Amino acid sequence: MRKFTPIAALVALAVVLAACGGDADTGSDDSGATSDNGSAAGDGDQITLNLWTFGNFGYDELIEEYEADNPNIKIETLIQEFDPHHDALITSIAAGSGGPDIAAAEVAFIGAFTNQADAFLNILDYGAADIEGDYLDWKWNQATTLDGSATIGLPTDVGGLAICYRMDLFEEAGLPTDRDEVSALWENSWEDYIEVGKQYSEATGRAFIDNEGLLWDAVVNQSPETYYDSNGELIYADSEQVRYAWDIVVAALEAEIDAKTPAWSAEWNAGMNNGDFAVLTCPAWMRGYIEDQAPDTFGNWDVATVPQGGGNWGGSHLVIPAQTEHPQEAYDFLSWLLAPEQQLRVFEGTGNFPSTPELYDTPQMREFTSEFLNNAPLGEIYADNALDVVAQNVGPNYNLINQEFGEALNRISDGLESPEEAWETAIANIDRELSF
Amino acid sequence: MSATSKALVGSTTDDEPTEPSRKKRRQAVHGPAHEEPWAPYLFISPFFILFSVFGVFTLAYTFWVSLHDWSLLGGMNAFIGIDNYLRLLDDPRFFKATVNTFSILLLSTVPQMILALMLAEVLNDRLLRASHLFRSGLLVPNITSVVAIAIVFQSLFARQNGLINAIIQLLGFEPINWHAGRLTSHIAIASMVNWQFTGFNTLIFLAALQAIPLAYYEAAQIDGANRIQRFFRISLPLLRPAILFAVVLSVIGQLQLFAQPLLFGAGAGSTSGGNDNQYLTILLYLYGQAFQQPFRFGYSAAIAWTLVLMSALAAAIVFGINALLDRREDRAERQHQRAVARRKEVAR
Numbered sequence: 104m105r106k107f108t109p110i111a112a113l114v115a116l117a118v119v120l121a122a123c124g125g126d127a128d129t130g131s132d133d134s135g136a137t138s139d140n141g142s143a144a145g146d147g148d149q150i151t152l153n154l155w156t157f158g159n160f161g162y163d164e165l166i167e168e169y170e171a172d173n174p175n176i177k178i179e180t181l182i183q184e185f186d187p188h189h190d191a192l193i194t195s196i197a198a199g200s201g202g203p204d205i206a207a208a209e210v211a212f213i214g215a216f217t218n219q220a221d222a223f224l225n226i227l228d229y230g231a232a233d234i235e236g237d238y239l240d241w242k243w244n245q246a247t248t249l250d251g252s253a254t255i256g257l258p259t260d261v262g263g264l265a266i267c268y269r270m271d272l273f274e275e276a277g278l279p280t281d282r283d284e285v286s287a288l289w290e291n292s293w294e295d296y297i298e299v300g301k302q303y304s305e306a307t308g309r310a311f312i313d314n315e316g317l318l319w320d321a322v323v324n325q326s327p328e329t330y331y332d333s334n335g336e337l338i339y340a341d342s343e344q345v346r347y348a349w350d351i352v353v354a355a356l357e358a359e360i361d362a363k364t365p366a367w368s369a370e371w372n373a374g375m376n377n378g379d380f381a382v383l384t385c386p387a388w389m390r391g392y393i394e395d396q397a398p399d400t401f402g403n404w405d406v407a408t409v410p411q412g413g414g415n416w417g418g419s420h421l422v423i424p425a426q427t428e429h430p431q432e433a434y435d436f437l438s439w440l441l442a443p444e445q446q447l448r449v450f451e452g453t454g455n456f457p458s459t460p461e462l463y464d465t466p467q468m469r470e471f472t473s474e475f476l477n478n479a480p481l482g483e484i485y486a487d488n489a490l491d492v493v494a495q496n497v498g499p500n501y502n503l504i505n506q507e508f509g510e511a512l513n514r515i516s517d518g519l520e521s522p523e524e525a526w527e528t529a530i531a532n533i534d535r536e537l538s539f
Numbered sequence: 540m541s542a543t544s545k546a547l548v549g550s551t552t553d554d555e556p557t558e559p560s561r562k563k564r565r566q567a568v569h570g571p572a573h574e575e576p577w578a579p580y581l582f583i584s585p586f587f588i589l590f591s592v593f594g595v596f597t598l599a600y601t602f603w604v605s606l607h608d609w610s611l612l613g614g615m616n617a618f619i620g621i622d623n624y625l626r627l628l629d630d631p632r633f634f635k636a637t638v639n640t641f642s643i644l645l646l647s648t649v650p651q652m653i654l655a656l657m658l659a660e661v662l663n664d665r666l667l668r669a670s671h672l673f674r675s676g677l678l679v680p681n682i683t684s685v686v687a688i689a690i691v692f693q694s695l696f697a698r699q700n701g702l703i704n705a706i707i708q709l710l711g712f713e714p715i716n717w718h719a720g721r722l723t724s725h726i727a728i729a730s731m732v733n734w735q736f737t738g739f740n741t742l743i744f745l746a747a748l749q750a751i752p753l754a755y756y757e758a759a760q761i762d763g764a765n766r767i768q769r770f771f772r773i774s775l776p777l778l779r780p781a782i783l784f785a786v787v788l789s790v791i792g793q794l795q796l797f798a799q800p801l802l803f804g805a806g807a808g809s810t811s812g813g814n815d816n817q818y819l820t821i822l823l824y825l826y827g828q829a830f831q832q833p834f835r836f837g838y839s840a841a842i843a844w845t846l847v848l849m850s851a852l853a854a855a856i857v858f859g860i861n862a863l864l865d866r867r868e869d870r871a872e873r874q875h876q877r878a879v880a881r882r883k884e885v886a887r
Binding site (some may be wrong): 197215290364367368374500506510511517520535537539 | 811834
């Protein structure tokens with residue numbers, strides 16, 4: 104549920120065309136519904152809700168069921184790639200029209216959207232407070248304004264955090280391969296994780312981690328406060344966790360255990376196949392990506408817990424832009440679609456990890472394993488991890504700040520700047536960008 | 540009304556016609572004068588209507604946006620006059636993007652023109668077999684999607700498993716991290732542009748070459764000029780209008796360079812143009828400012844207008860250089876004629 108490479112932009116186009124084609128087909132089958140494309144013909148009984156998502160949210164079956172139960176509602180879906188989806192959503196909000204009734208917003212954007220809560224429906228006005236308890240606190244808070252007066256969307260999936268590792272490569276390096284033993288190697292600290300990396304690289308002469316960016320994301324997101332504190336004040340320059348994450352990544356760079364393959368690049372995908380690196384930061388949705396990109400590594404991967412526990416990467420909300428003409432209907436559908444029962448079905452279909460903790464004890468989730476990942480008990484690993492995550496104020500410019508730090512680490516990796524220079528440039532760049 | 544007829548008659552009115560002859564001409568072109576004088580306007584109106592909606596209006600609206608503190612998500616905040624433009628002067632990233640854009644422009648336009656001239660000269664050879672095959676082959680990169688080209692080049696220039704680095708290593712040198720260096724990344728991006736547009740420019744030059752009368756070449760050949768002399772003394776001067784056209788097109792196109800640096804960048808949709816903005820172009824910066832955090836719509840509009848002015852200025856410079864060359868040529872021509880006249884007089 105996060106970024107895919109621009110390579111996939113071509114695929115995206117195909118998906119979009121396919122989606123449009125599909126819509127046209129259902130429209131003509133259902134002769135009664137064909138007249139209402141665009142605006143839903145006044146007070147007429149037939150209402151069309153437009154739902155925009157990116158990637159695979161796994162809602163097709165659920166939508167059919169909802170339409171069958173509510174004959175006056177028709178759901179039109181538009182699925183795009185990550186960037187085109189968010190671009191289109193933001194542009195439609197800026198234009199004040201042409202937007203969807205319901206749209207997905209990834210965690211990288213939810214902070215900026217929550218900061219502009221006026222542009223979205225406040226679902227608290229529609230009774231969402233009653234179902235707040237169904238969802239993970241920290242996830243709920245991401246879409247809620249700091250003063251708690253408005254919540255702009257309901258949580259879909261969460262990313263969670265774990266470490267996927269290559270058993271065959273670990274064995275070659277003389278490291279343990281059993282997932283509990285591997286977890287124990289580094290469960291206490293990221294420093295231990297880097298130590299294991301050094302051992303691995305010494306034994307094999309190959310890199311341990313894929314790139315410094317994903318390591319950064321993992322470490323920095325384990326903290327209750329990263330770039331903003333809980334009052335919304337900017338603390339990126341003085342935050343202990345940010346500095347800790349920085350030092351860990353710099354240590355990894357200095358140990359020369361990274362393969363320098365940028366995430367989502369063709370090189371990275373190739374590296375997954377070739378064994379250029381032995382571990383991957385692994386949110387729940389990463390399994391699908393590995394299966395797609397490196398099908399030949401079937402059975403070579405297993406999943407260990409993440410050092411120090413907790414942390415989340417990715418996951419989304421569904422929001423309702425304020426310009427919708429059918430707020431009540433949109434909310435009704437939204438609250439049904441993301442209720443725990445429906446999230447369980449999505450999980451069974453796609454593996455997208457639910458944001459509703461009451462499911463974490465169900466046998467369906469406890470017993471969920473993946474053959475691709477050596478039958479690792481994914482349900483258990485991610486459920487325990489999700490419960491450890493602490494609420495975090497994402498903040499309106501999270502993405503901008505995170506990107507500046509990521510680029511600074513890249514500059515160290517490319518030998519353009521020393522770690523101290525890179526830190527100072529990053530802080531200066533962020534200061535300037537935010538000084539408007 | 541007279542403006543219409545003038546426009547319609549166009550180039551034939553150059554010689555300042557007297558009143559009766561103009562009238563006569565008008566009648567000759569479209570019958571008696573009294574019929575539907577508005578008709579020509581109607582016929583050309585679709586272009587002007589579309590242009591005012593999608594050209595003039597958007598330009599004017601963008602300018603209006605650029606005078607405001609305007610967030611894409613939060614909407615318009617306040618009128619701030621030219622503050623966005625002043626800020627632009629003080630923005631190290633914009634400065635960097637401008638330098639990068641012009642650097643890539645030079646690295647792509649100059650080799651491209653030289654290569655295209657050489658290819659056109661070769662393809663113009665009457666003895667070349669299967670010339671149609673080569674000519675159509677030249678256009679293939681041009682009709683290929685820029686996304687496809689960028690993806691192929693991105694993997695050619697990849698640091699770890701790239702073909703170019705593999706060759707460099709085979710020759711015994713250290714692999715180059717193409718993305719990291721400023722110049723290396725510019726070379727990589729310029730090579731994408733060159734790959735795509737050299738063929739297009741070759742065809743422009745080829746068409747112009749074919750319009751040059753053969754007699755010039757034959758006369759030069761009889762006088763003993765070799766092939767290289769014929770190229771520099773005949774082809775090149777007579778190709779100047781075509782070169783001017785190609786250079787202006789290329790400059791305006793390259794100032795708007797966007798897809799190549801975006802897709803060359805590692806990771807998805809990164810608009811930073813490299814970890815040190817080493818290949819950030821103006822348009823990439825514009826897009827990133829408006830459509831990514833912090834969603835500065837007004838600021839990005841100011842960048843857009845600055846880019847418009849830069850394009851106009853760059854085109855003016857190219858035309859200026861051409862005018863200078865023209866004047867120099869005229870002077871040389873006049874001198875030559877005077878010398879010939881003097882010689883004739885002396886002979887007499």
